Amino acid sequence: MSQTSDVILQRMTSLHPKIIDLTLDRMWRLLEALGNPQDKLPPVVHIAGTNGKGSTQAMLRAGLEAGGKVVHAYTSPHLARFHERIRLAGELITEDALTEVLDRCYEANGGEEITYFEITTCAGILAMSEVPADYTLLEVGLGGRLDATNVVAKPALTVITSVDYDHQQYLGDTLEAIAGEKAGILKRGVPCVVGRQHEEALEVIEAKAARLGAPLLALGQHWQVSEERGRLVYQDDHGLLDLPRPVLPGPHQIDNAGGVIAGLRYLGFGETECEAAMTQAEWPARMQRMTSGSLVDLAGTCELWLDGGHNPAAGEAMAGTLSAMAKKPTHMICGMLSTKDVKGYLRPLARHGDSLTAFEIPDETATLPAAVTATEARAVGFAEVTEAPDIRSAIRNIAEAHPGSRILICGSLYLAGHVIRENLA
Numbered sequence: 001m002s003q004t005s006d007v008i009l010q011r012m013t014s015l016h017p018k019i020i021d022l023t024l025d026r027m028w029r030l031l032e033a034l035g036n037p038q039d040k041l042p043p044v045v046h047i048a049g050t051n052g053k054g055s056t057q058a059m060l061r062a063g064l065e066a067g068g069k070v071v072h073a074y075t076s077p078h079l080a081r082f083h084e085r086i087r088l089a090g091e092l093i094t095e096d097a098l099t100e101v102l103d104r105c106y107e108a109n110g111g112e113e114i115t116y117f118e119i120t121t122c123a124g125i126l127a128m129s130e131v132p133a134d135y136t137l138l139e140v141g142l143g144g145r146l147d148a149t150n151v152v153a154k155p156a157l158t159v160i161t162s163v164d165y166d167h168q169q170y171l172g173d174t175l176e177a178i179a180g181e182k183a184g185i186l187k188r189g190v191p192c193v194v195g196r197q198h199e200e201a202l203e204v205i206e207a208k209a210a211r212l213g214a215p216l217l218a219l220g221q222h223w224q225v226s227e228e229r230g231r232l233v234y235q236d237d238h239g240l241l242d243l244p245r246p247v248l249p250g251p252h253q254i255d256n257a258g259g260v261i262a263g264l265r266y267l268g269f270g271e272t273e274c275e276a277a278m279t280q281a282e283w284p285a286r287m288q289r290m291t292s293g294s295l296v297d298l299a300g301t302c303e304l305w306l307d308g309g310h311n312p313a314a315g316e317a318m319a320g321t322l323s324a325m326a327k328k329p330t331h332m333i334c335g336m337l338s339t340k341d342v343k344g345y346l347r348p349l350a351r352h353g354d355s356l357t358a359f360e361i362p363d364e365t366a367t368l369p370a371a372v373t374a375t376e377a378r379a380v381g382f383a384e385v386t387e388a389p390d391i392r393s394a395i396r397n398i399a400e401a402h403p404g405s406r407i408l409i410c411g412s413l414y415l416a417g418h419v420i421r422e423n424l425a
């Protein structure tokens with residue numbers, strides 16, 4: 001009997017180096033053994049940034065597909081199933097196709113050390129190189145310069161969404177250092193769409209672009225975007241667009257949408273595709289209203305929302321989203337990883353949450369103990385803080401004590417994946 005993708009993925013974890021050194025050497029070795037599939041991809045749009053990468057990819061895909069284009073997409077991490085990471089010609093990769101490319105990558109690697117993300121990225125690239133499409137959307141996993149996706153010599157376009165603090169242990173502890181890593185996806189002569197940036201981050205990106213002769217399409221310089229009377233207004237040298245507001249919730253999506261429109265217009269698409277990017281994008285676990293499933297049933301008369309943001313900028317974005325929503329008592333359920341800036345994430349949310357229930361993310365070795373999350377929540381100003389042993393208990397307790405309120409589950413994409421799986425149970 002052939003092995004399932006889950007079995008092969010588990011086997012791949014044994015190849016992981018004892019010490020993670022950020023390098024592309026392992027990628028180049030395996031790609032060479034696979035026949036350099038990165039050189040055979042349909043035209044690539046490469047997307048980096050701290051927050052907004054996934055939303056940007058989702059809107060770009062919606063716009064391109066509305067224009068009749070066939071689109072591959074690669075993203076990480078997955079929420080419920082690994083297959084979500086690889087979208088071939090518009091559809092999630094099948095179990096048979098995934099098993100086949102994972103097997104080929106495992107064999108070609110020959111037992112050498114390689115990280116889980118590197119070997120699975122090679123599998124995604126291999127799969128996408130062998131299925132015809134018009135575009136490939138590649139989302140960076142971490143950083144940019146030494147990220148496993150940064151192996152395409154000449155993308156059609158690069159995108160850098162907002163740069164902020166995250167993964168400092170790998171990318172550096174200043175915005176300039178982090179921006180330098182993100183700017184590593186810039187390629188000589190390839191235009192780059194640049195979203196809203198702190199001044200010090202933008203200076204680093206501009207300097208790198210100047211050295212490479214990479215034209216920038218930057219917010220505030222080459223295009224403007226704003227929300228006016230519930231509509232999105234975009235303007236650049238080609239004129240003004242008056243479009244529906246993005247269906248992805250939150251004020252921060254206005255900037256992400258502007259970058260998407262800039263990219264679509266550069267690629268030669270018009271108002272129809274730009275409107276579809278606003279109205280047809282889907283991106284789960286980004287301020288997602290859950291409408292059916294066992295957890296929704298458990299919530300009773302409460303609204304159930306899910307968000308996978310996990311760094312200070314994501315906390316700010318979610319606070320902005322909550323400010324723009326109808327006023328309603330909001331009770332948060334939070335689980336985070338120990339590698340994250342918990343205080344930085346929770347601080348902007350404290351003024352929006354009537355309570356916070358802390359719990360540990362199941363089956364995650366790096367989960368933060370519930371007691372620590374609770375302590376940090378109190379420290380930043382949450383008035384009512386409790387702990388729960390699991391997600392169902394947390395939801396049940398809030399639903400019984402505060403019927404008709406808003407329940408927001410947040411703090412980690414790994415938590416979001418757990419919630420999505422539980423909701424299907």
